[in-house]
Amino acid sequence: MAVNTPQKPRETMEAVAVRFAGDSGDGMQMVGSLFTATSALMGNDLATLPDYPAEVRAPAGSLGGVSGFQVNFSSTDVYTPGDTVNVLVALNPAALKVNLRDLQKRGILIANSDTFNDNGLKLAQYTSNPLEDGSLADYQVQALPITRMTREAVAPTGLKGKDADRCKNFFALGLVYWLFDRDLQPTLDWLTQKFAKLPAVKEANERALKAGYYYGETAEMIQVQYTVQKARLPKGLYRKIGGNEAVALGMAVAAKRAGKTLFYGSYPITPASEILHELARLKNYGVVTFQAEDEIAAMCSVIGAAFGGAFAASGTSGPGLSLKTEALGLAVMLELPCVVVDVQRGGPSTGLPTKTEQGDLYQALFGRHGECPLPVLAPLSPSDCFHATYEAFQLAAKYMTPVIVLSDGYLANGAEPMRVPKVEELPAFDIRHPVDPTGFEPYARNADLARPWALPGTPGLAHRIGGLEKQDVTGDVSYDPENHERMCRLRAEKIAKVAESIPDQEVLGDGAGADLLVVSWGSAYGAVRTAFERARAQGLSVAHLPLRYLNPMPRNLKEIFPRYKKILVAECNLGQLRDVLQARYVRPMEGLNKIQGRPFAAAEVLAGIEKALRKA
Amino acid sequence: MAVNTPQKPRETMEAVAVRFAGDSGDGMQMVGSLFTATSALMGNDLATLPDYPAEVRAPAGSLGGVSGFQVNFSSTDVYTPGDTVNVLVALNPAALKVNLRDLQKRGILIANSDTFNDNGLKLAQYTSNPLEDGSLADYQVQALPITRMTREAVAPTGLKGKDADRCKNFFALGLVYWLFDRDLQPTLDWLTQKFAKLPAVKEANERALKAGYYYGETAEMIQVQYTVQKARLPKGLYRKIGGNEAVALGMAVAAKRAGKTLFYGSYPITPASEILHELARLKNYGVVTFQAEDEIAAMCSVIGAAFGGAFAASGTSGPGLSLKTEALGLAVMLELPCVVVDVQRGGPSTGLPTKTEQGDLYQALFGRHGECPLPVLAPLSPSDCFHATYEAFQLAAKYMTPVIVLSDGYLANGAEPMRVPKVEELPAFDIRHPVDPTGFEPYARNADLARPWALPGTPGLAHRIGGLEKQDVTGDVSYDPENHERMCRLRAEKIAKVAESIPDQEVLGDGAGADLLVVSWGSAYGAVRTAFERARAQGLSVAHLPLRYLNPMPRNLKEIFPRYKKILVAECNLGQLRDVLQARYVRPMEGLNKIQGRPFAAAEVLAGIEKALRKA
Amino acid sequence: MNSTAVPVNAGPAGKSDTPVRATTYKPGDYASGHDVRWCPWCGDYAVLSQVKKTLSTLGISPDQIVFVSGIGCSSRFPYYMGVYGIHGIHGRALAIATGLKLARRDLSVWVATGDGDCLSIGGNHLIHTLRRNMDLKIIMFNNRIYGLTKGQASPTSVVGQITASTPYGVIEPPFAPLALALGCQATFVARSLDLNPKHLEMVLDRAAVHQGAAFIEVYQTCRIFNDAAFEQLTDRALRDENLLMLEHGKPLRFGKNREKGIRLGANLQPEVVVIGENGVAEKDLLVHDEKAPNPNLAYILSQFHYPQFPEPMGVLRAVEAPTYDALVDKQIKDIQASKGEGDLASLLRGTDAWEVD
Amino acid sequence: MNSTAVPVNAGPAGKSDTPVRATTYKPGDYASGHDVRWCPWCGDYAVLSQVKKTLSTLGISPDQIVFVSGIGCSSRFPYYMGVYGIHGIHGRALAIATGLKLARRDLSVWVATGDGDCLSIGGNHLIHTLRRNMDLKIIMFNNRIYGLTKGQASPTSVVGQITASTPYGVIEPPFAPLALALGCQATFVARSLDLNPKHLEMVLDRAAVHQGAAFIEVYQTCRIFNDAAFEQLTDRALRDENLLMLEHGKPLRFGKNREKGIRLGANLQPEVVVIGENGVAEKDLLVHDEKAPNPNLAYILSQFHYPQFPEPMGVLRAVEAPTYDALVDKQIKDIQASKGEGDLASLLRGTDAWEVD
Numbered sequence A, B: 001m002a003v004n005t006p007q008k009p010r011e012t013m014e015a016v017a018v019r020f021a022g023d024s025g026d027g028m029q030m031v032g033s034l035f036t037a038t039s040a041l042m043g044n045d046l047a048t049l050p051d052y053p054a055e056v057r058a059p060a061g062s063l064g065g066v067s068g069f070q071v072n073f074s075s076t077d078v079y080t081p082g083d084t085v086n087v088l089v090a091l092n093p094a095a096l097k098v099n100l101r102d103l104q105k106r107g108i109l110i111a112n113s114d115t116f117n118d119n120g121l122k123l124a125q126y127t128s129n130p131l132e133d134g135s136l137a138d139y140q141v142q143a144l145p146i147t148r149m150t151r152e153a154v155a156p157t158g159l160k161g162k163d164a165d166r167c168k169n170f171f172a173l174g175l176v177y178w179l180f181d182r183d184l185q186p187t188l189d190w191l192t193q194k195f196a197k198l199p200a201v202k203e204a205n206e207r208a209l210k211a212g213y214y215y216g217e218t219a220e221m222i223q224v225q226y227t228v229q230k231a232r233l234p235k236g237l238y239r240k241i242g243g244n245e246a247v248a249l250g251m252a253v254a255a256k257r258a259g260k261t262l263f264y265g266s267y268p269i270t271p272a273s274e275i276l277h278e279l280a281r282l283k284n285y286g287v288v289t290f291q292a293e294d295e296i297a298a299m300c301s302v303i304g305a306a307f308g309g310a311f312a313a314s315g316t317s318g319p320g321l322s323l324k325t326e327a328l329g330l331a332v333m334l335e336l337p338c339v340v341v342d343v344q345r346g347g348p349s350t351g352l353p354t355k356t357e358q359g360d361l362y363q364a365l366f367g368r369h370g371e372c373p374l375p376v377l378a379p380l381s382p383s384d385c386f387h388a389t390y391e392a393f394q395l396a397a398k399y400m401t402p403v404i405v406l407s408d409g410y411l412a413n414g415a416e417p418m419r420v421p422k423v424e425e426l427p428a429f430d431i432r433h434p435v436d437p438t439g440f441e442p443y444a445r446n447a448d449l450a451r452p453w454a455l456p457g458t459p460g461l462a463h464r465i466g467g468l469e470k471q472d473v474t475g476d477v478s479y480d481p482e483n484h485e486r487m488c489r490l491r492a493e494k495i496a497k498v499a500e501s502i503p504d505q506e507v508l509g510d511g512a513g514a515d516l517l518v519v520s521w522g523s524a525y526g527a528v529r530t531a532f533e534r535a536r537a538q539g540l541s542v543a544h545l546p547l548r549y550l551n552p553m554p555r556n557l558k559e560i561f562p563r564y565k566k567i568l569v570a571e572c573n574l575g576q577l578r579d580v581l582q583a584r585y586v587r588p589m590e591g592l593n594k595i596q597g598r599p600f601a602a603a604e605v606l607a608g609i610e611k612a613l614r615k616a
Numbered sequence C, D: 001m002n003s004t005a006v007p008v009n010a011g012p013a014g015k016s017d018t019p020v021r022a023t024t025y026k027p028g029d030y031a032s033g034h035d036v037r038w039c040p041w042c043g044d045y046a047v048l049s050q051v052k053k054t055l056s057t058l059g060i061s062p063d064q065i066v067f068v069s070g071i072g073c074s075s076r077f078p079y080y081m082g083v084y085g086i087h088g089i090h091g092r093a094l095a096i097a098t099g100l101k102l103a104r105r106d107l108s109v110w111v112a113t114g115d116g117d118c119l120s121i122g123g124n125h126l127i128h129t130l131r132r133n134m135d136l137k138i139i140m141f142n143n144r145i146y147g148l149t150k151g152q153a154s155p156t157s158v159v160g161q162i163t164a165s166t167p168y169g170v171i172e173p174p175f176a177p178l179a180l181a182l183g184c185q186a187t188f189v190a191r192s193l194d195l196n197p198k199h200l201e202m203v204l205d206r207a208a209v210h211q212g213a214a215f216i217e218v219y220q221t222c223r224i225f226n227d228a229a230f231e232q233l234t235d236r237a238l239r240d241e242n243l244l245m246l247e248h249g250k251p252l253r254f255g256k257n258r259e260k261g262i263r264l265g266a267n268l269q270p271e272v273v274v275i276g277e278n279g280v281a282e283k284d285l286l287v288h289d290e291k292a293p294n295p296n297l298a299y300i301l302s303q304f305h306y307p308q309f310p311e312p313m314g315v316l317r318a319v320e321a322p323t324y325d326a327l328v329d330k331q332i333k334d335i336q337a338s339k340g341e342g343d344l345a346s347l348l349r350g351t352d353a354w355e356v357d
């Protein structure tokens, strides 16, 4: 469609963070996603983060029922959804109350004034109307009767009452589209497809969207339109991807690339369920999904499928990982390849199920009885969830071992553009299933110390494996004392050898040494990277080591650490990685810790960096 | 009964280790226990260790079917059952084959020559008869037709064939009694009681026992009788106690002392099942035992019982501890007192179910998702299992927390004399259940940071607890970011505060500093202590730190470690405590590790000490 | 500690069976006063209000009642009750409740659980609880979906159902939860519906007075993820054809004008018949007998599904049998009676102590 | 790796149902050659030898068979078979086997499990496996005790039984495992006895050809910890009075001279009757029908216990129904047929990709 070229002055911005906030029923996640998709298509780099309540539907208008979606889009690299936002859309008073603290001074607030009535204010626990009492003087407030304007806009479609009101998220979206000079077409296409069977709804939303856009263009209130240029992303095909989607894709692609069936056995749990949902949709790719009766069954089904020769995986979150403990131990003993993705959430116990945390590192590394090591990887960003999961299968198959991937709620729900790799770019799998019975031994080892992956059905290779200690080479049950020690050491050595298949650690900033090295792992990367770049821009002597391989660790770490005067380990827990690094490298380190169900803000990390340097 | 005073020369020995070995069906555990009981009654200090096969009944006469029982009795302190034995009783060739390597040069071998026939030798995989081929020249071999002599001895009772042969363990026992000048009376009393309803069997065993004794006295073959003097044990009442029995007693006594019901919810697993068996016998003490459908249910039942106000506990081994992971996390969140005893066995997975190991330290300390700390204790000896379990309940109730006690197969199956404490000597429990609704808050904390233990049924205190994060003080569900951080830190601080209730660490040997400090934890104490004393006797500069509190650790450790040039951490795993100490005290340590399903031998530790000092 | 001390052994095991107080209570006495956070119109509200009503009739003080739950929308139940409560972990409510009841027979212990919580991850605890006949009142909210985790299939989702985890439809046959319970010889098995408050009240009242494991399946509508699940059973125009309201001692009749009935045909195959047609009379119908010592009729009924058969509502089975907690208590008392109650000194001493001096 | 490579996708999901080869096999072809380490005279030996016999008649090569087990004496079974095998963890055999079968429909997957393994810790996997009708052959060795851990009570131990964990006697009522299975609508439910090799062979043969979850309870004597458990059923003098040998289509008769029978009395209460006494004739007896679409007769039988009733031996139920693995396969194939088989490039690209240049 053709939208008139806007007439108002334009300003160019490098990066903008917008947050849509409203009631759980207001469709904030939907418009947030559409805004993201449009920005991606328009060539921005971006990062997004939804934030929704733990209850499925908290009471309408209440503080507990506020749902938000934040998107940070930029003409330069983006590593986080932004600590604070430039624009806040608040569809009701509760949304304003909950989100205002994250709006920058002088930022734009778009509020639906229709909802700031007695009832709405009371539900949000306001004693006076913030739109009127002068308390918002620090912001550019645009208080608009969005509900009424939406009703008017959709009136021609015949939609009334609740149905009409439901379109107000599209009005707000249209307005924000105008503000940042975005193309309406992708959203119009989406509406056409989504509501193919409900033409009135389609038309109503279309009208609301355009009304919002035209309002921006026409009304006197908003004076400036902003432009965010295309990012200088490397050439190529891109797709927007969230962390859970990326995990699912990584699994499905790894299996396809290896010519294997993907078997995904799992039990729903927030925030990991989406991986199951995504994979269940991929049945035309031959993916087998199995919703087991619990996490124990899920993990055991993975073991069975791996024995059968499938690429087998499971996804879960903390409580589920705890339940998988015993079966993971069996997988270590059986030396069968499989991948377990733990999407960490606030713990311990049920904790904060919809919030993010990096609290399961101990559990992943040490949470099994006996000497029971396995590789652990932690992706750095939503799109890295794809690469890390793919790599987990590579390591699993090469070393015949279960591998844990530590994602978290922040990565899972966040999204960013990912360059779509060409098939040939993806590392190939070199999987050999023995077929020759001559000299076959189930626990003979190759140079990587991996045992053969012999599949049932292969003539002459029938063998039995189990959780009892095994005789080296033959795999027979053995109670021999020296053999037990040999096997424990062999299993440990094999996992240590995985280090040979992972790249040397890179350090951002001065690799030769600096006053401070900030270590992050997994998802803390984004905020730490942003903070590190700001610190460098301020001329501070700091480097950043974003750890991705938690076990084994890159071989060159032992050479890197001595180059830095001080080491600060930033993680969303109470210091788990710091302890592990101190144990391994016997060097005192400081911790920068946050455990609030939220990722670091870059500003918090920057403050931590400055403090550490001051103390130094 | 009167036994003639022996006529042969006597030699006095300070300590003797005897091992009875035979087929699983030969009753070795029984005569071993009887020998132990007699030695205890005669005032020796002692330590015992049974060793039986993983299969319930392996084929008779096979190497896999050998069952052994070792007892070390002494006139001085005993810390281990002995690395090697002075006397080996081998009732068949397989028993000889399996056990000979532990017999000291010039040690006494008593073999039942009747079983060294073609069939027996073949089953034991001997190609020639060791009793005849000169291969035993280094030992004092007493090859006797024990089967035939037993048959003759019991003939008057009318017992024949298998029934008669079954008495041969008592013949061997009688012979060993004579050798060490032991009193027959306790054993005769035991037979009278045990076979009250089977007078023929009682008489046959009595006859076999005496025949063995008289054979020693009379026969020409054995020339010397040995005496082991009473140990200089402190005055008092003593009982022989095994580790599992001691755990059961610790639980039952703690509950009785506190005026509480003991609730023990558990699922059978080797080597922990005996705790359940022991407690199930104590129903007249009001103990409630609940054999749950699995370990998850067991742990959950413990939580329910603790909420109800009982002293609640569970016992298990590695695979079961893994299954309890999730529920343990709930217990941490609920801040309810309970005790979990993990009787460690060879891992990972099913591993070596009947063998000992210290492989679950990681799991106990770190094996839960989220930030989920709890106190961990490890008893040092079988009798210390009583004290550690009692203390675990003290800490659990004082700090409102689950506590893990790390026993192991070695402690569980081993036995030693324990001084029976007087009731008044046992620390009292100061348990207060709130009754006043005024100002009651379920998550208010006292000076120890413990919350109140309010019991259902108390008028006006009705409250709800659960695994979701709680609002500080009120205990209401809270998704507040700062509150989550506060609660995570409070829980961690509370567990750290437990250090205020544990004694300072003692160091054996020179506390002011030495060339080497050997750290042990839990059951490694015995062998390390023995080795340490030998090393000191050799004039080596060495001290011993037997760690009993694994979390939190004694507060003075940080002052102790710097006093020693080198630290060697001895443990039956691949270095778990060493890593934990390095993480906490950031100081390089060496490991002395063994993971063979067997405890350290003192000689191995001594060699490790010598090596560490040479390298220093 | 913000309170004074009470005797340390408050509430040991082995108190008397059901605590009865002379006071009278109102449903509101059982409310916690916390905001209820289920979705508007969620079926859970109806159960909550009926439960409070039932409790108020029992004469049991809120302080003597404990609600235990697992995880799920329905498992938030304890937070909304003004009684003692544990919101446990997923699937484990029954195991927690078992430990509590074994330690404290004086309490009235109730369990709120969902179809996922109870039958998927918690299935093992359910069958063992029923086998043992633990004295627990178990309310299973069956909405045929995972509500809290946003709409995955549960073990009671029906074949073909489209859910987040089965975008192409469920392929597994669902459990018949009441049949499963009868497979464990459960002593009290019943079913009701969130939308029939009177009936729900009756069933809850019955469960409340049952001594032993009382298993109630409540058909509960999840408005957000499975709104139509029970339409055929609640729609005014259809429900009479699809529901079989059980009454002890009465013939099994249903239909708008109660003109239909259930007869047992050859091969123990139940049939729907119309009274007056083909010579069928009321006396040919099966007669409901919830107290039958054998669970055979209850089992036959537990497998009725519309449209073939009307779905039974009410008490399928209610028989008396010793409860596990009572047996545990009795065993201890018997042994104490025969051996004498053990004291601390003799416990410490054991049987084979010796004196060193 | 000590072997050459094969195509990486050997054995994907979705092969044909039951692999049949033209070769003939002997029981010995299914032996592993490892020393069998059960106690002398353990009932497990008899089952081992019958299983090998049954397998040899199926024409399935040992390479196409997998035995999965949990932990327990009976769970050592796979080690003694010359087929592929997994000795899993306690209680989880069915979950492991489920994953294997879903990944590899071409294999014949068997499960060996004990009464503790299957019904105590593993109960949840059992009920879900049966509900799903997974194509697995499940042999449950019921010795009414925990053998491997030296003699604790199991969920089939009988009331009063003295065990290591119940020195004063079991107080919990045991499961009736076949009733539990029928509570899950199991499609194949049978029982046999270690000491009746002929009968055991027949039951194993029947299970082997059943498509779907075949649940067999084998009464197996643990010589060491529960020697007398099945005396009344095996003793020559007693067994005819205590066993009801089922035959499809035949009236339910038993007794030394087959003079007794089972009749259905009032209230669906079965009764033991003597033919010829009180006017009872054979036509009054219940007739066994393992193929009845409803499980009602099977359920009634599943609750028979001596001395009140003779214990049924044989196939209680054997009905056809789609298996879960076949449905999974079919759903994938249907979707591939309608949507087209997805390729790697389109998977990577997704639906909303854009080009940056």
Ligand SMILES: Cc1ncc(C[n+]2csc(CCOP(=O)(O)OP(=O)(O)O)c2C)c(N)n1
Pocket: A267, A268, A269, A270, A295, A319, A320, A323, A350, C071, C072, C073, C074, C075, C089, C090, C113, C114, C115, C116, C117, C118, C141, C143, C145, C146, C147, C148, C149, C154
């Ligand atoms: C160990 C574990 N696994 C998974 C979850 C996630 N989870 C929470 S509730 C739930 C299912 C809820 O379904 P249901 O029991 O039917 O309750 P409803 O919400 O429908 O009332 C799941 C899978 C969890 N909390 N813990």
Ligand SMILES: Cc1ncc(C[n+]2csc(CCOP(=O)(O)OP(=O)(O)O)c2C)c(N)n1
Pocket: B267, B268, B269, B270, B295, B319, B320, B323, B350, D071, D072, D073, D074, D075, D089, D090, D113, D114, D115, D116, D117, D118, D141, D143, D145, D146, D147, D148, D149, D154
């Ligand atoms: C998680 C776990 N819990 C407990 C055990 C200990 N365990 C091994 S076998 C077994 C019971 C065996 O009984 P059953 O299944 O009846 O087999 P049987 O030995 O009688 O053949 C138990 C409790 C274990 N191995 N793993």
Ligand code: SF4
Pocket: A056, A057, C037, C038, C039, C041, C042, C043, C044, C073, C074, C143, C147, C148, C221, C222, C223, C224, C225
């Ligand atoms: S999601 Fe469904 S079950 Fe959960 S509260 Fe909402 S309506 Fe009720």
Ligand code: SF4
Pocket: B056, B057, D037, D038, D039, D041, D042, D043, D044, D073, D074, D143, D147, D148, D221, D222, D223, D224, D225
């Ligand atoms: S203990 Fe019992 S079940 Fe186990 S092998 Fe021995 S006889 Fe068989």
Ligand SMILES: [Mg+2]
Pocket: C072, C114, C115, C116, C141, C142, C143, C144, C145, C146, C147, C154
């Ligand atoms: Mg539900």
Ligand SMILES: [Mg+2]
Pocket: D072, D114, D115, D116, D141, D142, D143, D144, D145, D146, D147, D154
């Ligand atoms: Mg058994």
